[in-house]
Amino acid sequence: MTELKNDTLIRALLKQPVDRTPVWMMRQAGRYLPEYRKVREQAGSFLNLCTNPELACEVTLQPLRRFDFDAAILFSDILTVPDAMGLGLYFTEGEGPKFKNPVRTVEDINKLPIPDPEVELRYVVDAVRLIRKSLQGSAPLIGFSGSPWTLATYMVEGGSSKSFHKVKGLMYEQPKLMHVMLDKLAQSVAAYLNAQIEAGAQAVMLFDTWGGMLTSEDYAEFSLYYSKQVRSLLNTTINGQPIPTILFTKGGGLWLEAMAEAGYDALGLDWQTDIQQARARVGDRVALQGNMDPVSLYASPEIITEKVKAVLQKYGSGSGHVFNLGHGILPDINPDHVKAMVDAVRKYSPAYHQS
Amino acid sequence: MTELKNDTLIRALLKQPVDRTPVWMMRQAGRYLPEYRKVREQAGSFLNLCTNPELACEVTLQPLRRFDFDAAILFSDILTVPDAMGLGLYFTEGEGPKFKNPVRTVEDINKLPIPDPEVELRYVVDAVRLIRKSLQGSAPLIGFSGSPWTLATYMVEGGSSKSFHKVKGLMYEQPKLMHVMLDKLAQSVAAYLNAQIEAGAQAVMLFDTWGGMLTSEDYAEFSLYYSKQVRSLLNTTINGQPIPTILFTKGGGLWLEAMAEAGYDALGLDWQTDIQQARARVGDRVALQGNMDPVSLYASPEIITEKVKAVLQKYGSGSGHVFNLGHGILPDINPDHVKAMVDAVRKYSPAYHQS
Numbered sequence: 086m087t088e089l090k091n092d093t094l095i096r097a098l099l100k101q102p103v104d105r106t107p108v109w110m111m112r113q114a115g116r117y118l119p120e121y122r123k124v125r126e127q128a129g130s131f132l133n134l135c136t137n138p139e140l141a142c143e144v145t146l147q148p149l150r151r152f153d154f155d156a157a158i159l160f161s162d163i164l165t166v167p168d169a170m171g172l173g174l175y176f177t178e179g180e181g182p183k184f185k186n187p188v189r190t191v192e193d194i195n196k197l198p199i200p201d202p203e204v205e206l207r208y209v210v211d212a213v214r215l216i217r218k219s220l221q222g223s224a225p226l227i228g229f230s231g232s233p234w235t236l237a238t239y240m241v242e243g244g245s246s247k248s249f250h251k252v253k254g255l256m257y258e259q260p261k262l263m264h265v266m267l268d269k270l271a272q273s274v275a276a277y278l279n280a281q282i283e284a285g286a287q288a289v290m291l292f293d294t295w296g297g298m299l300t301s302e303d304y305a306e307f308s309l310y311y312s313k314q315v316r317s318l319l320n321t322t323i324n325g326q327p328i329p330t331i332l333f334t335k336g337g338g339l340w341l342e343a344m345a346e347a348g349y350d351a352l353g354l355d356w357q358t359d360i361q362q363a364r365a366r367v368g369d370r371v372a373l374q375g376n377m378d379p380v381s382l383y384a385s386p387e388i389i390t391e392k393v394k395a396v397l398q399k400y401g402s403g404s405g406h407v408f409n410l411g412h413g414i415l416p417d418i419n420p421d422h423v424k425a426m427v428d429a430v431r432k433y434s435p436a437y438h439q440s
Numbered sequence: 441m442t443e444l445k446n447d448t449l450i451r452a453l454l455k456q457p458v459d460r461t462p463v464w465m466m467r468q469a470g471r472y473l474p475e476y477r478k479v480r481e482q483a484g485s486f487l488n489l490c491t492n493p494e495l496a497c498e499v500t501l502q503p504l505r506r507f508d509f510d511a512a513i514l515f516s517d518i519l520t521v522p523d524a525m526g527l528g529l530y531f532t533e534g535e536g537p538k539f540k541n542p543v544r545t546v547e548d549i550n551k552l553p554i555p556d557p558e559v560e561l562r563y564v565v566d567a568v569r570l571i572r573k574s575l576q577g578s579a580p581l582i583g584f585s586g587s588p589w590t591l592a593t594y595m596v597e598g599g600s601s602k603s604f605h606k607v608k609g610l611m612y613e614q615p616k617l618m619h620v621m622l623d624k625l626a627q628s629v630a631a632y633l634n635a636q637i638e639a640g641a642q643a644v645m646l647f648d649t650w651g652g653m654l655t656s657e658d659y660a661e662f663s664l665y666y667s668k669q670v671r672s673l674l675n676t677t678i679n680g681q682p683i684p685t686i687l688f689t690k691g692g693g694l695w696l697e698a699m700a701e702a703g704y705d706a707l708g709l710d711w712q713t714d715i716q717q718a719r720a721r722v723g724d725r726v727a728l729q730g731n732m733d734p735v736s737l738y739a740s741p742e743i744i745t746e747k748v749k750a751v752l753q754k755y756g757s758g759s760g761h762v763f764n765l766g767h768g769i770l771p772d773i774n775p776d777h778v779k780a781m782v783d784a785v786r787k788y789s790p791a792y793h794q795s
Contacts, residue, residue: 248735248770257739257747300733301714302750339693339713358694359656378655380603384612392612395657415603 087222089287094156094225098288098329098351098372100405106397106434107155108427109227112413113148114160118420120147131176135162138212145216149224151420152427155407156227156288157220159281161209163231163292166273167240169205170197180244187243189251194266199273202280209277210284217285228286230277232293232334233270233315234308237263249298256307263307271311275318282320282328290331290353291315297336297355304340309347316348331374335412338363345370356411361399372405377426379410382418386425393429402437442577444642449510449580453643453684453706453727455760461752461789462510463782464582467768468503469515473775475502486531490517493567500571504579506775507782510762511582511643512575514636516564518586518647521628522595524560525552535599542598544606549621554628557635564632565639572640583641585632587648587689588625588670589663592618604653611662618662626666630673637675637683645686645708646670652691652710659695664702671703686729690767693718700725711766716754727760732781734765737773741780748784757792 089095093107115121121144128134135141145160164182168174173185188194202210217226231239239245241252256263278289296308312332321328332344333353344352345367354363354375363373381392393408400406408430414423444450448462470476476499483489490496500515519537523529528540543549557565572581586594594600596607611618633644651663667687676683687699688708699707700722709718709730718728736747748763755761763785769778 250735250738250770253733253735254738257736257743297712300711301717303733304712336691336712356655357652357659357691362656378608378658380605380608381612383605383609388612415605 089225090222091155091224094227094407095287095327095329097404097407098331098374099327100350100369100372102438102440103404104435104438106400106406106408106430106437108408108430109154109156109158110148110410110414110423110426111158113152113154113158114144115414116416117414117418117423118147118151131162132174135160135165136208138208138215141208141212142215142219145212145226146219149220152423153431154224154427156225157216158227158290159209159213159216159229159286161212161229163229163235163294164239165206165209166200166230166270166277167236169200169202170240170273172240182239183244184240188240188266189255191262194262194269197266197269199269199276202277206277206280210280213281213284213286217287225287226285227288227290227331228278228281229290229292230274230315232291232296232308233267233274233311234296234299235292235294236270236274237266238295238298240266249295256303267307267311268314271314272318275315278315279318279320282323286328287326288329288331289319290333291349293332293334293337296334301340304334304337305343308334309340309343312349313347329372333374341366351405351407353409354411358411359399360396360406361401364400364405369405372407373400374407374409376409376411379412379415382410382414382422382426384422386422389422389425390429393426394433397430397434397437400437404438406437408434444580445577446510446579449582449762450643450682450684452759452762453686453729454682455705455724455727457793457795458759459790459793461755461761461763461785461792463763463785464509464511464513465503465765465769465778465781466513468507468509468513469499470769471771472769472773472778473502473506486517487529490515490520491563493563493570496563496567497570497574500567500581501574504575507778508786509579509782511580512571513582513645514564514568514571514584514641516567516584518584518590518649519594520561520564521555521585521625521632522591524555524557525595525628527595537594538599539595543595543621544610546617549617549624552621552624554624554631557632561632561635565635568636568639568641572642580642581640582643582645582686583633583636584645584647585629585670587646587651587663588622588629588666589651589654590647590649591625591629592621593650593653595621604650611658622662622666623669626669627673630670633670634673634675637678641683642681643684643686644674645688646704648687648689648692651689656694659689659692660698663689664695664698667704668702684727688729696721706760706762708764709766713766714754715751715761716756719755719760724760727762728755729762729764731764731766734767734770737765737769737777737781739777741777744777744780745784748781749788752785752789752792755792759793761792763789
């Protein structure tokens with residue numbers, strides 16, 4: 086494989102010295118880019134875009150052509166794994182993802198297979214191979230998956246939810262059965278991420294979008310426990326190169342100490358969590374990724390610059406910070422505002438890395 | 441006024457000794473009760489129900505006829521204050537509250553009046569008087585308002601929001617103007633709560649439903665600062681009786697230490713916050729209200745009982761705990777499950793109050 090010309094992200098995730106803070110953005114390949122919307126239209130549907138390695142590769146690379154990002158992130162959906170388990174993922178206009186065959190009963194759970202990523206998720210693994218090759222070492226490629234708990238919420242609810250009534254019902258009424266399901270998901274997610282690593286992903290991130298809807302106790306038992314299990318099953322060295330790992334729980338700011346013990350190299354922070362306090366709480370155990378308010382990208386470039394400076398200053402000196410938003414970029418942001426953010430990180434971050 | 445026969449709630453909020461943990465429930469007067477749905481239908485609309493003191497009184501009292509609650513809470517909407525400021529509150533089926541005249545410009549903000557509660561909000565104050573009289577001292581009456589920040593979100597967005605794009609835009613672009621608006625809201629909310637206290641409310645609660653959408657810094661500057669200002673303007677003694685105050689920020693678990701310094705007697709906790717850790721963090725400064733997961737009320741009565749026992753045990757011994765959900769009860773809960781919760785609090789809480 087080609088040598089990595091820009092390893093700032095990898096070094097920051099491993100808390101090795103860097104000369105500036107690396108920056109990328111959750112959902113950086115997405116609807117706010119006119120070139121993305123064009124390919125999306127050409128694909129006919131969001132799922133067609135995800136399942137076509139050439140198109141997925143194209144939209145993954147688009148943001149790196151425009152902006153000085155320090156990483157590419159695989160373009161895919163977080164629900165590919167349940168789809169590969171036979172749930173039948175589909176999308177309805179304005180209502181988000183849905184499953185034809187939601188999981189509700191003992192039988193549903195017992196028959197859930199652990200997919201072979203090179204078979205049922207081959208389109209993702211092929212996309213990873215193609216993107217890695219196309220990047221030609223210009224930036225590292227981040228692979229990702231939804232966390233077992235987050236996947237379980239969609240699988241039981243049958244789609245998005247506000248109250249998580251059905252999945253919590255299963256968790257409260259039949260905790261053992263819920264554990265059977267989460268254990269299968271942890272194995273499936275680990276195999277999926279290992280296949281991405283094998284295919285060329287140079288870092289991996291676990292998205293626990295809905296862990297923050299749980300009580301502290303249930304988060305530990307039903308979400309973090311399985312994120313930890315995924316981590317323990319990952320092959321995080323390939324050809325002598327370490328593959329850094331990132332755990333992101335939206336709404337997880339209360340539980341950072343426990344998250345820092347889960348074996349991941351870095352924690353993603355949502356925008357509500359103060360990154361200075363977070364750093365004090367986790368100490369040297371993990372790097373931190375985040376955490377500008379995604380909504381601040383609606384503001385003027387001048388204000389965006391101030392917000393970037395504030396986040397950099399709050400993290401402070403030394404390595405271990407990856408600049409990012411606290412959640413995905415919103416679809417109607419002006420791309421010029423993203424440029425203002427990236428430029429500000431480039432301009433103001435070196436001051437925090439002088440030895 | 442009639443003497444209060446059950447002052448358990450008041451005593452717990454003031455951290456005075458009690459012989460059991462008092463219990464009430466956010467949105468206890470609401471759609472999960474068939475008798476509520478009947479009155480709501482009779483009223484023709486939700487707003488008619490809020491603006492008719494007799495009907496508001498009737499639905500406020502309904503849950504106390506069914507369950508051993510230790511408090512009544514005024515039935516009203518959190519958006520009565522902006523409506524009284526001339527924004528024109530209305531409701532559309534399935535879309536929640538909306539305003540005919542949202543606040544967007546300097547002119548909009550400069551012309552916002554501070555309503556006289558005895559004039560523009562007379563229907564609420566009359567409802568308080570009638571409920572207080574009808575309760576005949578059987579339980580204390582809690583008055584409430586939305587917090588300045590939470591009211592501002594609806595006023596600028598024109599209704600509910602997911603990203604809070606418009607209100608945060610105003611906050612980021614024109615922070616001084618946002619402060620002018622929040623200052624007017626703090627004065628209006630304080631006058632409104634004082635009128636409720638004058639009319640008979642025996643405790644008051646400030647609902648900061650959307651404070652948790654802010655960064656830590658913005659929460660301190662744009663939400664908590666004004667909750668504090670409201671508190672400083674309240675008349676919290678009436679005829680020698682203290683009127684305890686409660687501050688609830690949904691998603692505010694990260695900021696409890698700062699909230700505990702805002703002058704309120706008690707903090708409401710959402711279900712994500714561990715009440716044992718919360719108590720350790722706030723020490724003796726405030727009482728705590730909460731915080732069972734509202735979704736656990738879908739579970740069987742046996743499991744509800746276990747969840748109640750877990751919350752009681754986590755808070756531990758001594759006064760200063762008011763049992764509640766971590767957010768409002770969901771509209772399709774079986775009332776028998778509420779009974780299971782209340783019964784469990786009655787049965788298992790006295791053990792934590794033996795001297």
